Amino acid sequence: MAATEQILQHYESIRPEQEDFYKDLHQNPELSHQEHRTAANVARSMSSYGFQTETGIGGTGVTAVLHNGNGPTVxxxxxxxxxxxxERTGADYASTITAQDQGGDRVPVMHACGHDVHVACLLGASRLLAEHQDKWRGTLVALFQPAEETGDGARGMLADALLDRIPPPDVALAQHVLPGVSGHVATRSGPVLSSADSLRITVHGRGGHGSMPQNTIDPVVLAAMIVLRLQAIISRETPPTEPAVLTVGSLHAGTKSNIIPDQAVMELNLRTYTDATRQRILDSVRRAVQAECAASGSPKEPDFETFDSFPLTVNDEATTARVAGAFSTYFGDRAGSLELQTASEDFSDIPRTGNIPYTYWGIGGTDPQTYRAAVRDGRVLDDVPANHSPMFLPVLQPTLKTGTEALVAAALAWLGLDNSPPANATAS
Structure with missing residues (x-):
């Protein structure tokens, strides 16, 4: 029996504690940069498994290292x-937590993106590997990252000398729970998650009375023209073979129906899959906004502010092939190909900074019967809540088990006593 099967046959021994940890975490979520309780519980658990832990990296980040002889570092x-x-899931462990956000407002808080699943799975995989060190060799680094949702958690850990605090990894691996059949895993090489940029653009006009528009420069009309013009960047400037999404999600101007304001503020989000396309569209946005302002006689140049930015996630081909081979061996027909995702992540900031090969995969979190009943003509209907929905709640099992299995199988593709890659993979 291969090492992966030998270790994972013991999953049931950790299942009750893992499920309890997950439910407690789901019931006690914390906003970005506020993950103090979560980090303390993670560090306590990892220390009890025999890992050397360090907390407070980048504010609330946690690293845990387990050395187990000579070999690769994963x-x-x-x-x-x-x-x-x-939260509106109706679960008996649903969150009722509120917290103060960065703007000082009291807001409800829930794990609506599955990060509680990710934490519980990494704890489970770490525990199993720690309890069966006779089946592998090398060094395991478990990294629990804060503030993914704000896109600056990975950068914060890097700025706090993360890569100097841990053994140099030979490979970096991560996963995400997504709408899909629970019990299944999927990955792909090349671009997998889009880059994302959020811009706040302020355009300036000249305010006045709504009855005398000739004496004004109306920023509302100006902003409307910009919204229409920006859509042409995708439909007329971007090749159809290059996926890209540009959304103006917010537009604010004025206080009263008969007052023409002196400025309008819009917020837009851009998602792309190559650095070249990203830069070209950002340049086009700036050009189009400036041109519309000039055409309207705006009294001053528009203001541009980038307030959220997520990197492109591009799975290393050799690393992905090695993980895909391990998944195929362990999961069989439950391992598949992941579609290109328009979601964004900041995980890749870490391996890109350290020049570390990496791959990122998805696990399904939806009850199989529910998911299959909701698929019509290749589309998933609203019966399956997506990430960031107040109804998003991965089915408890086999989601936790699958996420744990995936991490163990992927790690052992490097740490297994036979470190040669699977037959259909290439060593990284």
């Missing part, structure tokens, strides 16, 4: 933060 990462949403 980094496994999970994110910990929750979202400002009111």
């Amino acid at each position: 980094l496994l990462r999970a994110d910990m933060d929750a979202l400002p949403l009111q």
Whole structure:
């Protein structure tokens, strides 16, 4: 029996504690940069498994290292933060927590993106590997990252000398729970998650009375023209073979129907899959906004502010092939190909900074019957809540078991006593 099967046959021995930890974490979510309780519980658990732990990296980040003889160093990462949403799942362990956000407002908080699943799975995988060190060799680094939702958690840990605090990884691995059949895993090489940029643009006009528009420069009309013009960047400037999404999600101007304001503020979000496309569209946005302002006679140049930025996630081909081979061996027909995702993540900031090969995969979190009943003509209907929905709640099992199995199988593709890659993979 291969090492992966030998270790994972003991999953039932950790299942009750893992499920209890998950439910407690789901019931006690914390916003980005506020993951103090979560980090303390994670560090306590990892220390009890025999890991050398360090807390407070980048504010609330946790690292845990287990040395087990000579061999590769594998980094496994999970994110910990929750979202400002009111949970409506009806679960008996649903969150009723509120917290003060960065703006000082009291908001509801829930784990609506599955980070509680990620934490519980990494704890479970770490415990199993720690309890069966005779089946592998090398060094395991478990990284629990804060503030993924704000896109600056990985950068914060890097700024706090993360890569100097841990053994240099030979590979970095991460996963995310997604709408899909629970018990299944999927990955792909190349671009897998889009980059994302959020811009706040302020355009300036000249205010006045609504009855005398000739004496004004109306920023509302100006902003409307910009919204329409920006859509042409995707439909007329971007090749159809290059996926890209540009959304103006917020537009604010004025206080009263008969007052023409002196400025309008819009917020837009851009998602792309190559650095070249990303930069070209950002340049086009700036050009289009400036041109519309000039056409309207705006009294001064528009203001541009980037307030959220997520990197592109591009799975290393050789690393992904090695993990895919391990998944195929262990999961069989429950391992598949992951579709290109328009979601974004900041995990890749860490391996890109350290020049570390990496791969990132998805696990299903939806009850199989529910998911299959909701698929019509290749589309998943609203019966399956997606991440960031107040109804998002991965089915408890086999989601936790599958996420744990995936991490163990992927790690042992490097740490197993026979470190040669699977037959259909290439060593990284």
